[in-house]
Amino acid sequence: xNAIDTVAWFVYLLSAVMFVIGLHFMNSPKTARRGNLISAxxxxxxVIMAFVRLFVTGYRSATxxxxxxxxxxxxxxxxxxxxxxxxxxxxxxxxxxFNTVGGGAAALVALNDILTPQTxxxxxxxxxxxxxxxxGSVTFTGSLVxxxxxxxxxxxxxxxxxxxxxxxxxxxxxTVASFVxxxxxxxxxxxxAVLTTLFALVYGLVFVIPIGGADMPVVISVLNACTGTAVxxxxxxxxxxxxxxxxxxxxxxxxxxxxxxxxxxxRPLHSVLAGGFGGASAATSSQxxxxxxxxxxxxxxxxxxxxxxxxxxxxxxFGLAQAQAQRELADLGELLKAHGVEVSYAIHPVAGxxxxxxxxLLAEANVPYDELVDLDDINPQFSSANVALVVGANDxxxxxxRRPGTPVSGMPILDVDQAQHVVVMKRxxxxxxxxxxxxxxxxxxxxMLFGDAKAGLQAVIAAVKELLA
Amino acid sequence: xxxxxxxxxLFVLALLIGVEVIGKVPATLHTPLMSGxxxxxxxxxxxxxxxxxxxxxxxxxxxxxxxxxxxxxxVVGGYVVTDRMLEMFKSSKxxxxxxxxxxxxxxx
Numbered sequence: 001x002n003a004i005d006t007v008a009w010f011v012y013l014l015s016a017v018m019f020v021i022g023l024h025f026m027n028s029p030k031t032a033r034r035g036n037l038i039s040a041x042x043x044x045x046x047v048i049m050a051f052v053r054l055f056v057t058g059y060r061s062a063t064x065x066x067x068x069x070x071x072x073x074x075x076x077x078x079x080x081x082x083x084x085x086x087x088x089x090x091x092x093x094x095x096x097x098f099n100t101v102g103g104g105a106a107a108l109v110a111l112n113d114i115l116t117p118q119t120x121x122x123x124x125x126x127x128x129x130x131x132x133x134x135x136g137s138v139t140f141t142g143s144l145v146x147x148x149x150x151x152x153x154x155x156x157x158x159x160x161x162x163x164x165x166x167x168x169x170x171x172x173x174x175t176v177a178s179f180v181x182x183x184x185x186x187x188x189x190x191x192x193a194v195l196t197t198l199f200a201l202v203y204g205l206v207f208v209i210p211i212g213g214a215d216m217p218v219v220i221s222v223l224n225a226c227t228g229t230a231v232x233x234x235x236x237x238x239x240x241x242x243x244x245x246x247x248x249x250x251x252x253x254x255x256x257x258x259x260x261x262x263x264x265x266x267r268p269l270h271s272v273l274a275g276g277f278g279g280a281s282a283a284t285s286s287q288x289x290x291x292x293x294x295x296x297x298x299x300x301x302x303x304x305x306x307x308x309x310x311x312x313x314x315x316x317x318f319g320l321a322q323a324q325a326q327r328e329l330a331d332l333g334e335l336l337k338a339h340g341v342e343v344s345y346a347i348h349p350v351a352g353x354x355x356x357x358x359x360x361l362l363a364e365a366n367v368p369y370d371e372l373v374d375l376d377d378i379n380p381q382f383s384s385a386n387v388a389l390v391v392g393a394n395d396x397x398x399x400x401x402r403r404p405g406t407p408v409s410g411m412p413i414l415d416v417d418q419a420q421h422v423v424v425m426k427r428x429x430x431x432x433x434x435x436x437x438x439x440x441x442x443x444x445x446x447x448m449l450f451g452d453a454k455a456g457l458q459a460v461i462a463a464v465k466e467l468l469a
Numbered sequence: 470x471x472x473x474x475x476x477x478x479l480f481v482l483a484l485l486i487g488v489e490v491i492g493k494v495p496a497t498l499h500t501p502l503m504s505g506x507x508x509x510x511x512x513x514x515x516x517x518x519x520x521x522x523x524x525x526x527x528x529x530x531x532x533x534x535x536x537x538x539x540x541x542x543x544v545v546g547g548y549v550v551t552d553r554m555l556e557m558f559k560s561s562k563x564x565x566x567x568x569x570x571x572x573x574x575x576x577x
Binding site for chain 2: 012015016019020022023024026027028029032033035036037039040043046047049050051053054057058059060061063064065067068069070071072074075076078079080082083084086088091092094095098099101102104105106108109111112113115116124220221224227228231232234235236238239240241242243244245246247248249250251252253254255256257260261264347349354356357359360363364366369372374
């Protein structure tokens with residue numbers, strides 16, 4: 001190892017350490033922002049080092065460097081603009097898009113390693129870079145579909161794949177076969193690398209398309225882990241410590257988060273990834289729903305219930321994000337607290353479209369994070385609550401989950417039905433992502449307030465103000 | 470020992486560190502965490518720079534150019550968006566948004 005490479009090694013090691021410290025600081029809201037900055041600083045150091053080494057050791061073609069710098073410029077502008085412009089409600093899609101491009105970049109670096117050398121690369125490079133290509137390509141299309149599903153692209157929601165299990169297996173076999181051929185026949189690497197890439201790209205599609213929207217948080221996390229692993233594999237191929245360690249960290253982070261989330265839904269990770277909800281919804285929607293009728297209420301009635309309550313629990317869900325009503329909900333909470341009502345927010349671990357999605361939205365609306373209560377801590381409190389106000393949450397409140405034999409069975413739910421009164425704000429009479437009727441809506445103590453969550457909350461706020469005036 | 474053996478050792482140890490560090494993060498911060506981890510894999514940009522030094526064919530130019538765009542978008546956008554999210558978790562500090570007026574209504 002020459003001098004510059006030794007220096008580079010230690011600088012990359014320093015960046016890797018900063019990534020670990022940065023992630024470590026993420027364990028508390030107080031230090032999380034500093035953690036992110038430390039991690040970003042580690043990234044800047046690594047990139048500067050890469051450029052220093054590039055100019056010290058020289059490069060083969062000035063064209064490549066110009067294209068590199070141009071690409072970085074375009075990417076930086078695109079990244080900053082999209083990150084600054086995105087609404088908090090659209091955050092999950094953007095994270096998924098960033099994952100898409102990361103996976104794509106990892107696949108391209110690995111492909112480059114296989115295809116551009118004049119002589120056939122060693123078996124080690126073929127295996128590691130090949131894995132980078134496979135995993136990176138699967139993430140690329142998979143994350144793209146996930147982002148599309150989160151965005152609610154209609155064409156994706158209707159899209160189903162006949163005999164999806166079959167296609168999954170088929171494309172896994174095809175991908176693995178061409179990957180093995182790539183390692184066996186390095187002379188024909190162009191053919192096999194292209195086939196591997198294509199099959200992996202298609203596999204990414206057939207893997208994510210059948211998975212229902214409610215399971216997207218887990219999918220994004222798994223794909224995030226995949227990108228990390230792809231980057232680590234590319235790092236093994238070009239023997240770079242920064243890529244290996246950072247990639248492994250992200251891989252471990254993604255897997256850990258996925259398992260935590262799958263546990264929160266009380267379903268094994270593999271059953272989530274096999275597309276449980278999405279596939280079952282068509283079959284179950286034809287079954288008969290619960291008996292009874294829904295009782296409608298008005299904003300004025302809701303206001304009266306809230307003002308004369310001692311304890312109110314808000315249960316936000318994806319509908320809140322969709323209607324961008326987080327600020328209204330926070331305002332209502334403030335009004336009630338000022339009036340002496342005890343207000344807390346029940347946060348289901350998989351409410352929304354990303355883990356902790358509700359926390360981010362309510363943080364945006366300046367709700368202090370200590371008012372957001374986890375599933376295990378809030379459930380015993382419902383029985384002492386006068387009103388539970390459900391805003392745009394559906395499947396996570398369905399008491400049917402307590403019985404076996406429904407698509408949501410076994411999923412831990414918020415015990416909303418234990419509250420004295422339940423008010424559900426809902427856009428329409430439609431079903432949730434699991435595709436079944438919510439039995440909660442037919443309970444005696446449940447009242448429905450139909451309409452857009454934002455408009456509905458504004459009406460309730462106005463009515464509350466009138467009562468308090 | 471061959472470099473590959475060392476590299477694989479690093480990979481495995483880093484995996485263990487990752488599991489250890491992430492397991493301690495509360496659910497409240499899972500979204501920023503995912504976004505933060507997401508930006509860390511933007512380290513692939515370092516790989517792109519390294520690969521660019523060797524590039525001298527049209528095919529390699531295409532790979533470098535595309536990978537540079539995608540990788541940079543990942544890393545820059547990722548850190549900016551994570552910072553935006555985490556900034557909001559400081560509940561004492563008001564956030565800058567277009568809905569300023571509505572919050573003032575309830576601001577007490």
